[in-house]
Amino acid sequence: MNFFEGEMSLEKVRQTLIRLEDTIIFQLIERSQFGKNKIIYENNKFGFKDFNGSFLEYYVKERESLDSSIRRYDSPDELPFFDKIQKPILPNLDYPKVLHPNNINVNKKIWDSYINNIVPRICHIEDDSNYGSSATIDTSCLQALSRRIHFGKFVAEAKFTDPKYHDEYVKLITNQEKDKIYELLTNEDVERKLLTRVEKKARTFGQDIEFKDNDSPHLKIQPIIIPELYRDFIMPLTKEVELEYLLNRLNNPNMSEKEKEGNLHSSVDKENYKF
Numbered sequence: 540m541n542f543f544e545g546e547m548s549l550e551k552v553r554q555t556l557i558r559l560e561d562t563i564i565f566q567l568i569e570r571s572q573f574g575k576n577k578i579i580y581e582n583n584k585f586g587f588k589d590f591n592g593s594f595l596e597y598y599v600k601e602r603e604s605l606d607s608s609i610r611r612y613d614s615p616d617e618l619p620f621f622d623k624i625q626k627p628i629l630p631n632l633d634y635p636k637v638l639h640p641n642n643i644n645v646n647k648k649i650w651d652s653y654i655n656n657i658v659p660r661i662c663h664i665e666d667d668s669n670y671g672s673s674a675t676i677d678t679s680c681l682q683a684l685s686r687r688i689h690f691g692k693f694v695a696e697a698k699f700t701d702p703k704y705h706d707e708y709v710k711l712i713t714n715q716e717k718d719k720i721y722e723l724l725t726n727e728d729v730e731r732k733l734l735t736r737v738e739k740k741a742r743t744f745g746q747d748i749e750f751k752d753n754d755s756p757h758l759k760i761q762p763i764i765i766p767e768l769y770r771d772f773i774m775p776l777t778k779e780v781e782l783e784y785l786l787n788r789l790n791n792p793n794m795s796e797k798e799k800e801g802n803l804h805s806s807v808d809k810e811n812y813k814f
């Protein structure tokens with residue numbers, strides 16, 4: 540079922556995050572089978588005509604342009620890395636307005652973390668000339684990571700509208716208490732379970748069945764790398780999105796800066812919540 544159909548809840552958002560783990564882990568394992576191929580991330584190494592940038596930037600831009608034509612970026616859970624976006628050839632879909640208006644986009648940070656930290660950690664060979672395959676999988680990895688990390692907005696909205704925590708969030712947001720909001724949105728139990736689960740998934744998905752003899756399967760990726768990537772990059776960026784979303788959750792996007800200041804001290808109307 541489409542994420543936007545039916546009732547929203549923190550449980551449902553978390554289920555989507557769990558499902559997205561499968562996509563992310565599969566793609567990272569796929570990418571680890573190729574060389575680091577640093578050259579595809581460096582500017583102007585391939586001489587594309589009328590293009591200034593890296594091989595990967597070229598590929599992602601073209602890919603996003605095509606994806607936008609079939610309205611990928613109309614969906615509230617998809618954000619492009621670049622702005623070369625086309626008008627969709629399909630008619631608009633009417634998405635329910637679940638999120639508070641915002642323009643949070645951490646794709647630049649995702650891109651930099653992916654290229655500088657994730658690829659060097661999962662790939663072992665320096666250069667194997669598989670530039671096209673690497674860029675294709677990089678694009679899938681970046682899109683899956685971006686979707687997962689920006690899902691932090693839905694997580695934050697679910698937490699904010701939870702009657703158990705709502706008043707506390709309103710108070711903390713009103714006073715812009717960043718550290719306390721961060722503490723309240725952090726759930727260590729969920730994080731611990733996630734780290735154990737993604738390691739198990741990496742161990743299972745990365746098994747080379749053909750090599751399975753003497754009970755010691757050949758693994759395509761060291762399973763421990765995946766929880767490390769979640770711990771060091773994926774969860775911190777998701778939490779950054781959650782924090783940023785919550786800090787601005789009481790702003791009226793149509794207000795002037797002066798009006799916003801005044802409004803920070805008024806409470807929101809609970810009846811208006813969509814969750």
Ligand SMILES: O=C(O)C(=O)C[C@]1(C(=O)O)C=C[C@@H](O)C=C1
Pocket residue numbers: 553556694724725726727729730733773774775777778781
């Ligand atoms: O499930 C949540 O409550 C989330 O906020 C998501 C998430 C994550 O990135 O997976 C982030 C922060 C929490 O500490 C636990 C998990």
